Amino acid sequence: MPSLTPLTPNPRPRSAGKHIVVRGLLAGLLKGEWVGGARLTEAEAVEKFGVSRTPVREALLELQGLGLIELRRNCGAVFLPFGPDQLREIYDVRSLLEVEAARLAAGRVDADTLRSLFAAFTMIRESGGIDPDWKHDRTLHRTIAAASGNHRLSSEISRYGEVIQSVREIVGEQSYGIHETTADEHLAILEAIRQGDADAAAAAMKAHLSQASDSAAKAADLMRSLGSEEQVEA
Amino acid sequence: MPSLTPLTPNPRPRSAGKHIVVRGLLAGLLKGEWVGGARLTEAEAVEKFGVSRTPVREALLELQGLGLIELRRNCGAVFLPFGPDQLREIYDVRSLLEVEAARLAAGRVDADTLRSLFAAFTMIRESGGIDPDWKHDRTLHRTIAAASGNHRLSSEISRYGEVIQSVREIVGEQSYGIHETTADEHLAILEAIRQGDADAAAAAMKAHLSQASDSAAKAADLMRSLGSEEQVEA
DNA sequence: CGTCGAAGTATTGTCGGCAATATAGAAATT
DNA sequence: AATTTCTATATTGCCGACAATACTTCGACG
DSSP, rough: OOOSSSSSSSSSSSHHHHHHHHHHHHHHHHHHHHHHHHTHHHHHHHHHHHOHHHHHHHHHHHHHHHSSSSEETTEEEOOOOHHHHHHHHHHHHHHHHHHHHHHHHTTTOOOOHHHHHHHHHHHHHHHHTTTTOHHHHHHHHHHHHHHHSSSHHHHHHHHHHHHHHHHHHHSSSOOOOTTTHHHHHHHHHHHHHHOOHHHHHHHHHHHHHHHHHHHHHHHHHHHHHHHHHHHOOO | OOOSSSSOOSSSSSHHHHHHHHHHHHHHHHHTTTTTTTTEEHHHHHHTOOOHHHHOOOHHHHHHHHHHEEEEEEEEEEEOSSSHHHHHHHHHHHHHHHHHHHHHHTOOHHHHHHHHHHHHHHHHHTTTTTTTTTTTHHHHHHHHHTTTOOOOHHHHHHHHHHHHHHHHHOOSSOOOOOOOTTHHHHHHHHHHHHHTTTHHHHHHHHHHHHHHHHHHHHHHHHHHHHHHEEEEEE
């Protein structure tokens, strides 16, 4: 009996083209492939990823919007450095945003938001540290951001969260796991918010993200060494 | 004698398509045309602006990256509210970023950077308040951001500066001029940085941007009333 | 020898079209 | 009548090609 599905069941999940390019370029960026301001033309990206120019263009535009590459007319895309130092800078800005969000959230405590905050926290604790895609962690941070009451701030935090999540997915679970103290750190933030102590909430969030920044920088270091190994093989 | 130039000398400056759409959508957004979560499909935008789908797509993607619209598969683009309140939120985040930049800059004072800072300030003062495109003001803010030493922070500040500049250009000079006290406010920031007083620099920057936020909110109000007038005509 | 200019190449912005997928509406069933 | 299924439409993601523009190389000229 002949199959009812087309002959090529999964050539490409329809809307994966752009994502493939973004992911591939991010991975190369982390491994330091284009270090030194190397330039990549659209045609080269087309050849490298086997997709049309349209998804390549959109991917490059997205990476430009994320501040990871620079697009120059008829000059190709210049890749900005993206190593441990840059990841630290990203985390510094993220900290700036999320610390302010925690501070604002503490000043607007509300029974409903408190309930959702602790619900998100419970989800993390119940997962027992097993959360490959950081789903619950992201939910908690998003909830705190939303509790700030500033939609723009919340949106900006989500943007950074997506970048960081992409980096996490590329690096993999190998060395980028939730450190053990995360639950305590989260609890400290939530307790401060519950008590309406803005300064304490800000300090707790700052400490939490400082830890996360260290983990990320280490992972980026590992990624870089992996990249150089590949270069040795080639 | 036949003209040597093509018959249509300036049909469109080649790379204006995307910009036209971005500008048009931003203007409509400010005037409150799509208030209430209205949806706009790519085909509608094509008809509205007379360009192909490609620049429309890229414009929508850019606006999404700027957090001004939301793109849903096969549902069209939903326009997020963009009035005085949202402009205030934007300025709040901008303030967060630039205040931190000023604070960092004060902690890294350097003869060269100080020279470029005061050079930028002199340009503003010499222009005598006549700076239609805010060129020198932007230069000063960019210079302060760069003086922070955090490239990511500086890049993010530039991103916000571009959004704000776009809003300025759309609103026009009518009600969005440099208020008289700007020179003093700028000088206060620079003096604090020169003395290495991080807290004073942060406070001065905060005060400066608070003034700017008020002006912007007023301008947005005016824009909204203009939009409603047009609606009355129609 | 250095500088300017022009042909040639490379790169990008835009366009129309196609296929896939989601939404909406109609028809049939319970 | 309400719900489900099926069809038709609408909308999007992707593709290949064209034209305009910037860059490069080569040659002519001072």
